[in-house]
Amino acid sequence: MRAGYNVRGIVRSELTADKVHRAFPEYEEELSLVVVPDILRTKAFGEAVQGVTEAAAIEGTINILDSITRNAPQVRQVVHTSSFGATLDPSKGTWPGHVYTEADWNPMTYAEVVHEDTTVLAAYYAGKAGAERAAQDFMATETPPFDLVTTCPPYVCGPIKRLTASLAHLNTPSMEIYRLMSPI
Known part of the structure; x- marks a missing residue:
């Protein structure tokens, strides 16, 4: 937003x-928000992506790599946290016994999931795979002075930054941990 982009x-x-909006009043014109209460609903992000020209995960990844290349010559290694979803090929099903490697990719592109009747999770995974591919392309074409390491965790959790007033407002990873610890 500071650079003139609408977000x-x-x-x-x-x-x-x-x-x-209260946290960023100076960007009232540049910042729009779409309420998506159920991100697992098919086509949940339909309104949110109308008119969008770039996928944030992909463009954000390239922007950070480019910024490091241009402004931080002391950096020797960048760790890119992707997602296990970037490696999943939905056509393979659960694929019991398969050992996933860097050769495994989610074949869907972000452009495909935006225009098809897919789930939000499929769009998220395609965005992560696209960002990872874009990062590898950047490394190959720009040859920056640092190494890139990508990790694809199936789940990320940590301490809650702000405590919420009720369980209904916990984020998804925290709610899953709560469910594991709760009596049946």
């Missing part, structure tokens, strides 16, 4: 949208 973000509720 469209996705939030889960109007309450969150209000909080974000």
